Amino acid sequence: MSERYCVFGNPIAHSRSPRIHxxxxxxxxQAMTYEAIEAPREDFAGAWQAFxxxxxxxxxxxxxxxxxxxxxADVLSQRARRAGAVNTLVHGRDGRTxxxxxxxxxxxxxxxxxGVTLDDARVLVLGAGGAVRGVLDPLLAAxxxxxxxxxxxxxxxxxxxxxxxxxxxxxQQAYVTGGGYDALEGPFEVVINGTSASLGGELPPLxxxxxxxxxxxxxxxYAADPTVFLQWASARGARTxxxxxxxxxxxxxxxxxxxxxxxxxxxVRDTLRHEL
Numbered sequence: 001m002s003e004r005y006c007v008f009g010n011p012i013a014h015s016r017s018p019r020i021h022x023x024x025x026x027x028x029x030q031a032m033t034y035e036a037i038e039a040p041r042e043d044f045a046g047a048w049q050a051f052x053x054x055x056x057x058x059x060x061x062x063x064x065x066x067x068x069x070x071x072x073a074d075v076l077s078q079r080a081r082r083a084g085a086v087n088t089l090v091h092g093r094d095g096r097t098x099x100x101x102x103x104x105x106x107x108x109x110x111x112x113x114x115g116v117t118l119d120d121a122r123v124l125v126l127g128a129g130g131a132v133r134g135v136l137d138p139l140l141a142a143x144x145x146x147x148x149x150x151x152x153x154x155x156x157x158x159x160x161x162x163x164x165x166x167x168x169x170x171x172q173q174a175y176v177t178g179g180g181y182d183a184l185e186g187p188f189e190v191v192i193n194g195t196s197a198s199l200g201g202e203l204p205p206l207x208x209x210x211x212x213x214x215x216x217x218x219x220x221x222y223a224a225d226p227t228v229f230l231q232w233a234s235a236r237g238a239r240t241x242x243x244x245x246x247x248x249x250x251x252x253x254x255x256x257x258x259x260x261x262x263x264x265x266x267x268v269r270d271t272l273r274h275e276l
Contacts, residue, residue, distance in 0.1 A: 005034045005258060007060040008047060008069075012036045016272065017060055020251045023271060024263040032057075032259070044068035052091050058258040059089045060251070066101075066130060073099030082164075083134040088254040100257060103131070104138030106250025107192075107220065113249070113265075114241050116190060116216050118142035124186075125149050126204065126229075127194035128156040128178070131220060135194070136164045136176075146175045148188070152204065154180030181205050187212035191233070193219045198229035211238045219243055224276045244276070245269055 007017040013036065021034040037059075039047035044065045051059065061069040066085035070076070073086060074096035080086045086099040111118060123144040125132055128151035140147060147164075151157035161178030181204045189212045197203065199221050211217065217233030222242040230240040248265050256262045 002031045002033045003057045004051075004055050005032055005058050005060075006037045006051060006056065007034070007062060008037050008039045008044065008065055009062040010038050010041050010064060012038045012062070015062065016247065017062075017251060019275075020248060020268060020272070021255060023268045024252065024255045027267070028255075028259065028261045028263050030259050030261065039065060045072045048072055048089065048097070052097075057091050058254075060254055061087050061089060066134075069099060073097050075099065077101070079104065079137045082137045083130075085130050085134055087134070087250070088257055090257055100254075101134050102250040102253035102257070103246070104135035105253045106246045106248075107135045107218075107243075108138045108142050109249040109253075109265075110241070110243075110245035111190075111216075111218065113245060114216075116218075116241075118144050118190065120145045121189040122187070122212070123147045124184075124188040124191045124210070125194050126192065127151060128153070128160045129194070131196075132194035133160060133163075135192075135220075136160075139192075140164065140176070144190075146177070149176070149178040150181050150184055150204075151178070152181060154178070154183070184210060186210040188215065190216045190218065191238075193217070193221070193227075193229045196221055198227040199223060201228055203228050203232055206232065208236060211236055213237070214239070216241065220246060222247070222276075244272060248272065 015036045069086045075098045077100040080101045083101045086101050088100045090098040121144045149157040157178030161176045164176045186209045215238045217238040218241045219227045220243040222244040252265050
């Protein structure tokens, strides 16, 4: 009998998660179904409970429900607790709801797949919203020399940086700082755009000296064509990567949490890129 999984969101019709997990299931020989469910904005908890009652085994969660999913969890992973939001729910055999966030792991693995080294790198993250909060712990665990958060509202970046205090790494520490765009001073080896602004054609006021020579610009968003941020970075000599691989990698981590099998993400990345 196929076990049931889903992704909750609102809206959700655009989600590529059902396609990704169908490819994973076929590759790994897993008997499972995966669907997209548009949960009512005012009752995510009810939607999750109804799904479980109908035999649901686990779910992904996307906007606007990641904080609500955090609240329905009985058991939170450490990285989910730090992020304050979750994107993966597991209905345990004991009847409890287990929750995790796989976005940061997906981001780091995608960077690694592209040969990007975070160890001892100076990293800049643009934005200070939930998407950024959800990836900071895995980024810091990768051992950068420093991580700076920049945001239009400087106070929000400073507050977020304070939440993610220096993380021990042997004799060194990764210092986390925050501030406004107007105070940005490069260069950074890796710049990660954690805002969705560039999809709408918007770009924060970034200095031309932001990226180090041979620097990497990564956009957590993706589209058929390069985002405005990636266009800006490419024009300044940076190597550019969009977030499609992050989507696949975070899905693979969720799949592993549910099925205890780790899929080969390479072929799935290629398929989705071709389908864009």
